Amino acid sequence: MIKALLYKDFNALKRYARIMLVVAVVCSFIFKEQGSSLIVMIYSASLLLTTMAIDEREHFLRRAISDSGRNKAIVGEKYILLFILVMAAVVISIILEMVMAVIYKRSIEWGSMIIIMLSGFALTSFSGGTTIPLTIKYGAEKARIILLLCYMVPAILMMWLLPSVNITLSTFTLSIVIIIFSMLLYLFSFFVSVKILEKKDF
């Protein structure tokens, strides 16, 4: 079932993916010093919301539930899709960074790049983990506003909290913390989404 749903979503995202590639290339040149990884990751994760908006417009959830009655698979596919999208963004970012390094004859700063990608991973996990249940509950239109808040709240919290916290973490420790945090958030969000879908009337 998940294979069929992924096929449907990737098919629906084909033209958006092309735009994503163009955005990624353009951003790489505009932000040649800072890098475009974060933008690419955020854009990529936002494609998840596009698939959910399409599902809502076409009443696809009604079709998927009627065909299978498997709410867990239907919800789970969205998390798998988000993960694939974020991973695709990571790969694209690395390739672009390598290309930029060749073009501008500079060395790749892997350390800072890993930090940026981990931040992107944490941010997209947070936004995705929050957006999926809220979109199922309230629909894609309201979820766009929620998505904005989802990016703003952690950013403001981090800006507010970080200066007062005196913790130094190695890149390795930070990676572990972010991955564990993201996995826990995914799991929690997944079960909440399944519950919401079970209670939802179409």
Added chain:
Amino acid sequence: MTILETKNLRKDYSSFSLDNINLTIKGGEITALVGENGAGKSTTIGCISSITEKSGGTILFKNKDISLLTPNERERLAFAYDDTSFPLDFTINDIGKYGKLLFSNWNYDKWNTLKERLSLPEGKRLREFSKGMKTKTEIAYCLSHDPDLIILDETTASLDPVVRDELMDLFQEYVMDENKAILFSSHITSDLEKIADRIVFIHKGKIVLSVDHNDLEENWGIAHADKSFHPTKQEGVRYERIRPYSKDLLISDRTGFKELHPEISIDDATIESILLMIAKGEEE
């Protein structure tokens, strides 16, 4: 052979309740679920398809609780709606691939045959399809995984008579197999007159009448009596509707009634006339 059975199915909303729906769908039959808008047809179908969470009761598919069906068993059920639910960028071939990935018993030969028979264009995207084309796609998709029960929720409501006629033929062919059945919800009663074997009338969330179509055609009638006429319980009057100058009576035994009241004229009871009697009349 019973394909689907609902026992005391309930769904409670703040302003509407589905009240103990007991429905039996048998193999080789087309059962029509008839009622005015808001009567509870879609809620009943929603509970069966799991898109609506039921408040109580049991739904059995081939004697097994529908919520306990394995994915393979669940594939034996199909639901068709009034529009296709696939992304508008999908082509017919994309739907075929999706079906193949989703259903273990997806039948590509059948899908191709139906595509041809229903003249579904391969190259076009769904956004270029007419409403009729989309509905035909929905029906072809449902038939191609070879289900034992197809549930149609107002699927043909917005189609022109030519497309509807084409689909009615398809449905009749499908139930020639005694192990297959159709539950058909519609308020286009002319379609149901053509193909339904059993008519179930639903009103305000309750099943108020369930009648075999042959019985309905042979024995039921609408009697047009004087306003002062008061039938007794033994006369088989099921519903009574007061008109400006007369009283219409829905009777289940027109021969018996004619013998008792030869002076009263009786018309054939059609599904539409019964629907009106139920919606606008009073139960006796």
